[in-house]
Amino acid sequence: MDINWHDLFIVGNPLILGSQIAILLSVIGIVALLTYLKRWKWLWREWLTTVDHKKIGIMYILAGVLMFFRGGVDGLMMKAQTSRPEMNFLDAQHYNEVFTTHGVIMILFAAMPLLIGIMNYVIPLQIGARDVAFPQLNALSFWLFFSGAMLFNISFVIGGSPDAGWAAYFPLAGKEFTPGIGNNYYAVAIQIAGIGTLISGINFIVTILKMRAKGMTLMKMPMFTWTSFIASVIIVSAFPIFTVALALMTLDRIFGTHFFTLSGGGMDMMWVNLFWLWGHPEVYIVVLPAFGMFSEVIATFSRKMLFGYKSMVFSVVGIALLSMLVWVHHFFTMGAGPAVNSVFSITTMMIAIPTGVKMFNWLFTMRKGRIEFSTAMLWALAFIPCFLIGGITGVMLAMSAADYQYHNTLFLVAHFHYTLIPGVVFAVFAGLYYWWPKMFGHMLNEKLGKIHFWLFTIGFNVTFMPMFFLGLDGAVRRSYTYSAESGFAPLFLVSAIGAVILALGFATFCYNIYWSARYADRNISNDPWNARTLEWATASPAPFYNFAKVPEVKTLDAFWYMKKHNEGLTLSDDEIKEIHMPSNSGLPFYMGIIFGITGFLLVFEWKLAALVAAVGIIIGLIIRSFDYNDGFHVTVDEIKETEKSWRSSDGKGVKNHVG
């Protein structure tokens, strides 16, 4: 085992040197701050060892926002590099690394944790459960995701980033053409995070099927719960394919096998096939929960029940089925022949049908509703036209013959940003503005929220709309520069300006978090939006046991029904019983660290050391199997105390909502 210290730290690039110094300083800063405030024990007890779905959800969201920042900086660097022809801001290699990490981080380490974070916080509350089905496994999911994300993120300062695109196509991503260790990070870090996601998927399926409140049949579940459930089913169906593909990639790169190589009888396109067998369902894994959030937000702020609930459910299930049957449209130009390409063209176009059904349902929900233009609702309103542009260009791309023209141009890049940003990012913002009071007991500032909204939506359109036309003019994607004679310069410049506006929007959001945490009114009710579903029936922020008394569900929009009929809103002392809750555990955190170390050693191909570290994983599993901790009981007095602090004293149940 020869350690090449020269390869370990990336030197000689001022941008990366700056980041290395910044990382070092922030680590020192955080450690110093925690020590100064004597918060180490608090951090360990309240956060690192927690199994509470709400805290895990918040950690997911925090990590997701951080990663969104990282991916956003990558995006800004690309926009700076292409803002003018023949720019010399990034060289070709650095540009390759930046677009690769931008893609991976935005999809896997920003969109996924933001959605899973909101799912974690909201789903158990929405179905009237006290936690997810397997709380400790939930913590393990988070720490594995976090470990994978951190491993992937250190790549740019230690060892070099992956540089073969976010889809890491073979043969480019293989050892023959990319001999450095950068792509090992891709294979190993995503694998670790992927295990976490798969566990989350299983956890949510069981939670939603087994832990709903009394009376909540499947067809009385809130729409967000439905879409998250279906997304979890897709996770469980599709992620194992990626697990296998990544394992084969790891074997190819680190252990010298020939599954996807050009030499030795490998099949490079098989990687592409397996990647998209997972990759396309992945698109629906991120967009379905987002659709659910829009459904909740639109119903709440139109003061109407969601239009066409049943058709909504059927279209979600239909999208899930079709999502597994369209993957070849990502590589029509492989030239698999007219039969294959036609079939996948048709299945792809068919997805527009259930999606269209959902669009009309949202519009009809708003029809004749009393629409309140809160920030969350603005995101949902902007989503509809923006996503429509993404969807319609999607149908254009679905025609395999035409795809030969669009393929590999910025038209495609503009298309998927028009689906993923309105479909996922707008939804996450809508969800955060909507559920923020439930998570933290104070609202995000609406005025700042509206500035955030306008900057972000305008910036988004200014950034990506020109890319459609650039693509139609023939500008290829992933090219780090272009000549002045190409005539692309004006549109590229407009796009770069848009990216700055987009970044200002995100900065406003971060400032809003800070401002609201410091100054926002804490005196809000448990139901500030006059909402419809069960998560609003308990305190804001929700107590750690969620519900003192689990509500009984009679109809769809259960909490709305409770409010209208004044049922189940009050709590008398004799209704309070002891509550059984799971105990904290440090094991998931330990597993995250040991997986991270093993992964790191594997990335550097120090196989023996990785094997030794892997023993630590086995030890963790053994410790867990001898863990007989059955949790603890919350006493009646403690529940009484907690409930008294937020319920109004006159016994009339919930306080009035603000605004």
Added chain:
Amino acid sequence: MEKHKNGFPVTHVLGFIMSLVLTFGALGVALKTSLPFTTIIWIIGSLAIIQAALQLYMFMHMNEGEDGTANTINVISGFLVAVVAVAGSIWVMSFGM
């Protein structure tokens, strides 16, 4: 569980007989006929799949108990994913041949 009260386990015996028929059928096709090799593979493959489904249903109590429906849905969806991934990949990677 309630089926046991009838005394005679009809489904078990029926399943057993059908399993025997399918097994000997496969054996017969493989050993006693002079069909082309691919045809034999297709026939015994299909018989195997039928028998697997039969045993899941009749011996493994797939659709019984409180999770019966869920089990059935799981097996069918797992089967679908496997077919899509394996047969789909073969079809696509052989360029639709």
